[in-house]
Amino acid sequence: MLLSANHYPPCPDPSLTLGMSKHYDAQLLTILHQGDVNGLQVFKDGEWTSVDPLRNALVINVGNTLQIISNNKLKSVEHRVVTNSNCARTSVGFFIAPSDDSIIEPAKSVVGNAAVYRAFEFKEFLLHFFPNFHNNDLVMERFKLQA
C-alpha cells in the first residue's frame, strides 16, 4: 500500500497548467479523499467530467492491475487534476497494490477460456508502466495474449 498526499496551490491562470497531468493508476484500487475543493476529472464519453467532492465520501478508482485481473470487466479510468485560481486543494490517496513478486493474471472465475492478458510478475508491470506513463494503450498491450 502506498500513501500519497497532493497539495495544489491556487494557480493565477488555470488555463496554463494542470495540477496533475492525465494518467491511469497502475495498482489495484485507489482510495482517494479529495477534501471539498473540485479539481479531479475523469475522461468519459469523449470529454473531461468533473468528479465533484461529496461530503464524507471517498473516491474509489479501479487501477490497471484490477482491470487485468477482472479481464477487462472493470475498467481503469483516465483522470487528471485541474487547478483553480481561488483556493488551494489537498487530496490524499491510498494505492492498494500487490507485492512486487505477486503473479498477476485474469481471475479464472471470470475468464473461462478467453483470457485477454497473460500472467506476469507485478514488478514487470511497474517497470513497464512508469517509463510509458503517457501511453496506457502501449502499457496494456505488452501484457495481452496474442490474438
Ligand SMILES: O=C(O)CCC(=O)C(=O)O
Ligand atoms: O488529487 C487528486 O484528486 C487525484 C490524484 C491522483 O490521481 C493520483 O495521485 O494518482
Ligand SMILES: [Fe+2]
Ligand atoms: Fe491518479
